[in-house]
């Protein structure tokens with residue numbers, strides 16, 4: 001159980017398709033889940049996928065209670081999701097800003113389904129199935145992409161909406177001040 005190094009964009013492991021987990025409720029799987037939870041907590045992320053710590057398996061953790069990186073977002077229950085499947089429940093998509101621990105310091109605008117059903121298993125083999133919307137749906141789509149070797153910049157259609165977090169914040173603040181006047 002420890003904080004692991006998070007691989008950064010450019011590492012070929014992040015482009016690989018992850019393998020499904022075949023055995024649940026094992027010490028190895030619990031160890032991996034704990035490493036993911038510890039690493040996500042340390043980095044203050046909203047989610048982390050096993051390939052990001054160098055393990056090419058279909059294992060995700062995500063969740064958000066009052067998170068300083070996402071002050072305006074709703075909370076998401078802390079979840080371990082293994083061998084996930086996603087089904088969009090409508091064609092509606094929405095643009096939103098995303099970041100990724102494997103793409104540190106940057107933010108980009110990405111279009112995602114706003115209403116999905118996802119399913120999978122917890123680390124003990126218990127079935128998980130949820131219908132979610134908006135930010136929760138966005139986080140799950142982002143994390144599942146990691147299992148297909150996809151990082152969010154590959155989903156971007158407008159590269160002008162991509163930049164360093166602090167610069168984007170500065171620009172947003174300046175724009176808000178302008179609009180007040």
Ligand code: NI
Pocket residue numbers: 099100101102142143146
């Ligand atoms: Ni990510």
